[in-house]
Amino acid sequence: MGTAERIRALAAPCPICQTMSLRAYHQREVIACTNWACRCQAEECWCHRGGHHLWRYSPDPKRDEWAWLARTLDEDLADWLADAA
Secondary structure, eight states: OOOOOOEEEOSSOOTTTOSSOEEEETTTTEEEEOOTTOOOSOTTSGGGGTSOEEEEOOSSTTTOHHHHHHHHHTOOHHHHHHHHO
């Protein structure tokens, strides 16, 4: 058996569906909206194919979705990864 992944609930509403359903999955460096009814505007997004809407961390500022989410939620998301280590 492996170790359980640390998951942290964010104390902010999802910017798409406005529910308090955001979760940070530390090992995967992903934040997901766990509301199954949440759908964004991008038709090619995983949330339109039965999955959750995801925001992925990337060290590349051009690909880092956490930076946008952090500004939107006014949260320091990078600190959460450091806390999980």
